Amino acid sequence: MQKLSFCIYGENTMSNPFFYGNEVSGEDFCDRTDELDELKKDAGAGLNVLLYAPRRLGKTSLLRKLQTQLEQSGQYTVVFFDFFSISSVDEFIQRYFNAVAQSFDTVPDKVLNFMKSVLKLRPNIIVTMGQSGELSYGLSITKRERESTLEDVLNLPNLYAKAKKAKVVVIFDEFQEIEQFDLEKKFRSVIQTHGRQVSYLFSGSKKSILKRMFHDSSRAFYKSVKHMHIGEISLEEWILFVQGKFERTGKKVGVKHIREAFGITQGFPYYMQQLMFEVWNETAEVVDEAILQNAVRVMCEREYDLYSYIWSDLTINQRKTLKYIIINDGKNLYANEQLGDAGLTASTLKSTLDGLLKKDICDRKNDRYYLVDPLMSYWVRHYMISEHSLP
Ligand SMILES: Nc1ncnc2c1ncn2[C@@H]1O[C@H](COP(=O)(O)OP(=O)(O)OP(=O)(O)O)[C@@H](O)[C@H]1O
Ligand SMILES: [Mg+2]
Secondary structure, three states: OOOEEEEEOOEEEOOOOOOOOOOOHHHHHHHHHOHHHHHHHHHHOOOOEEEEEEOOOOHHHHHHHHHHHHHOOOEEEEEEEOOOOOOOOOHHHHHHHHHHHHHHHOHHHHHHHHHHHHHOOOOOEEEEOOOOOOEEEEEEHHHHHHHHHHHHHHHHHHHHHHHHOEEEEEEEEOHHHHHHHHHHHHOOOOOOOOOOEEEEEEEEEEEHHHHHHHHHOOOOOOOOEEEEEEOOOOHHHHHHHHHHHHHHHHOEHHHHHHHHHHHHHOOOHHHHHHHHHHHHHOOEEEOOHHHHHHHHHHHHHHHHHHHHHHHHHHOOOHHHHHHHHHOOOOOOOOOOOHHHHOOOOOOHHHHHHHHHHHHHOOOEEEEEEEEEOOOHHHHHHHOOEEEEEEE
């Protein structure tokens, strides 16, 4: 999403200081210092880490920031790879090779010499230049060479670390997508031979798939990584971030309204930014309650199609269960006398909850169930449940 929004008050045209959509950096990036410190220590120790969080919680932004900081330290070579757009093993080989090659050096001759010195096969390396002058690397391989080339390419970070006495960090974003390509065993068998000089960071948003991959004893990645969950950004950090942006653009917002916004978005970065974007647009000088409420309504309307789509895809019992969770704040669901009133039995509740957990619509923390997406929770509460059902 591009930053094209402008707000015109009188003769002043100022661009909105909030941004939501793709990854953020620089002034758009708030906090995450503890997470960055922990990830840097893990990289230093050569640990492999699984980082998971729901959609839109800021995983990619955090990983990119980590990459920048590690590279700036001069002690690491970082490979960043996003699995999301991969649709075949061949595509993986090509794109991963390119990502690895680009991270090794900016001088193509050096990259080519290194590749030729370490690759067992003598594949034809193709270097192409894009429209804006960026180089990309590819391999011309036959079907017969595919398996061994895959292994060679997976081994490249380790070969580089050894040859250059360097520390390499390989970041795989949206790693759960690997499940579709039958690559897990190969992947694991190759990277487990890489020593402490190479550390792998796997990140993803589909908790149910990642849980299967990393917790199931029959799977290749079983107990092979440190688990790290990232959560929302704290209220204190948001207050500094939001007030700073309002002040720098000549406007004011009180702590009370930031706290209220935090309650609705539960500190999810994407929604905090989206809500503040709308609030800023509507504010001439000082934020008031009416502006905030209107911005929440606008935000819900923007997401209406998405939530209606998810809602229409749910079974009747799943819809009843989501309402039941919200009405009871996710607690004591089986013990609750209202189970019958909600039109559910204990056994249907169990199977429905299992289904919702599998779909990553719900999650559970300390015996409390909740909707993973806080704005969807708000939407169901305000648009799908009649007033008198709510406590
Ligand atoms: N540290 C942060 N500070 C401020 N805003 C953030 C931060 N991290 C994320 N955001 C907000 O959330 C949006 C989504 O961020 P990002 O793409 O990094 O999340 P993600 O978890 O990778 O999302 P997805 O699951 O869709 O891949 C950003 O456009 C920005 O508005
Ligand atoms: Mg992402």
